Amino acid sequence: MSSELLLDVTRLVARSWTKRSATGIDRVCEAYGSHFRERARAVVQHRGVVKVLSRRDSDKLFEMLLQPGESFRSKVLRFAPLALARSPSRIDGNGMLYINPSHTDFDLPTHHEWVAKSNLRSVYFLHDLIPLTHPRLTSAHAVKRHLGRVRGLLRHGYGAIVNTRATMVELTKFASKRRLGLPPVTVAPLAGAELQRASASASNRAAPCINDEAEPYFLAIGTIEQRKNYGMLLRVWERMASEYGASCPKLIIVGQEGPQSSAIFETYRAKPELSRFVRFETGARDGDVANLLEGARALLMPTHAEGYGLPVVEALQHRTPVIANNIPSFQEIGQGIPMLLDVEDEGAWKRAIGRFAFTDHERDRQINMMGHFVPPTWQNHFAIIDPWLESLANDEQVAIKRMQVEC
Structure with a gap:
C-alpha cells in the first residue's frame, strides 16, 4: 500500500x-x-x-x-x-x-x-x-x-x-x-516487544537482586488496577506465606499505577507479612522486565478480562511458563501452551503456584512446547x-x- x-x-x-x-x-x-x-x-x-x-x-x-x-x-x-x-x-x-x-x-x-x-x-x-x-x-x-x-x-x-x-x-x-x-x-x-536484558549497571532494582535458583519467584505484569485481579494474588500469597513460612516463593508485580490502584496498595500495606514475599515495581523499564522474565518460575496473569494480553506473548517469547485466567483471548494467543485456570478457584491457583515454585511436570510440559510457539510479528x-x-x-x-x- x-x-x-x-x-x-x-x-x-x-x-x-x-x-x-x-x-x-x-x-x-x-x-x-x-x-x-x-x-x-x-x-x-x-x-x-x-x-x-x-x-x-x-x-x-x-x-x-x-x-x-x-x-x-x-x-x-x-x-x-x-x-x-x-x-x-x-x-x-x-x-x-x-x-x-x-x-x-x-x-x-x-x-x-x-x-x-x-x-x-x-x-x-x-x-x-x-x-x-x-x-x-x-x-x-x-x-x-x-x-x-x-x-x-x-x-x-x-x-x-x-x-x-x-x-x-x-x-x-x-x-x-x-x-x-x-x-x-x-x-x-x-x-510482543523485543525485550532486551538490562545490564547490571543499568538496572539496580530488578533481576540483579534475585537469584532464581535460591529464591524462586513469580512475575505479574500489567497496570496496577482492579481489572488485573492482583488482589487475588495477594490473598493467595498470604495463604502461601502462612503455609510455607520462610521458603515461600516471591512475587514481583510490575506495572504503573492505574485507576483504583490505591485499594490494592491498601490491602498490601494492611498485611505487613506480605512485604517479605511480595514487592511492586512501578518504574521498571523494558530491560528490567526482560531480566525478570528470564528468571521467573512463571508469569501470572489472573486478569478478569483482556482484549489481547501482550505479557503472555512476551513471556512465551522468553520461554517463561505462564499461568493465566481461562479467558478467550488467552486461549487464542497462547497456542495451547499456558496453564489456564478459573480465577474464581483460588485454591487451584495456590496449588499450581506451589508446584511451579519447584519441579512440576506441567511446567516442564510448557518449557518443552516453547519451541513450537510462533510469536506474532x-x-x-x-x-x-x-x-x-x-x-x-x-x-x-x-x-x-x-x-x-x-x-
Missing part, C-alpha cells in the same frame, strides 16, 4: 510528553507510526479540535515521536506553535483513509462530523470492549466513553481493526444486540492490514453501505 493516508498520533504525543511507560495500546501506536510514517500525514486532536499536519511537518513530528529522547519537550515546544498554526482543521480528503490506532476521541460526535466534512474513510482500532462487557471493573465515565466509541465505530467507521477473534466476537454480539451495522472487520494479532500484522486497507480505499460498495448506515 503506497497511497497517502492520515494517521492519528494524538496518543503518541501525549505519552512522549508525559514520559510514562508504554502500555499495549501505546506499543500499537508506535508500530503504526513506524510503519506508516513514509506515507502518512499526522493528525492530532483534543476534544473535538483537530489539526492535520502537512507532509513536511508530519515527517518532523514522526521523527520526534519515534525517537523522543530527553529533549522531546523542548523540541515540541519549538515545533508545535508554528506547525499547528499552519495546519488546517479540515481538508478535502477525497475519500482518503484516516486511521486511529488508539481509542482517542472517536466517542465524540464532533469527531465524526470532522471525518464526514473532510471526506475521509475512517478506520478504528478497537482494542477491546471490556468497559462494556465488564462494567464493574471500571468507572461509569469509562463505560460511557467506550460505549460512545463502539457506537461511533459501528455507525460511522469504514472499517475496524481488532487484535483477536475474541474481540471480533464481542463486537459482532454488540452490533447484533443493538441492531447496528457492522463495517468490514479484520483480525491482526499484535507482536509486526511484519505479519501489516501483511494483513496493508492489503485490507487497500481494499477499503478502493471499494466503492463499502462507501455506499456506510452512506446508507449514516442516512
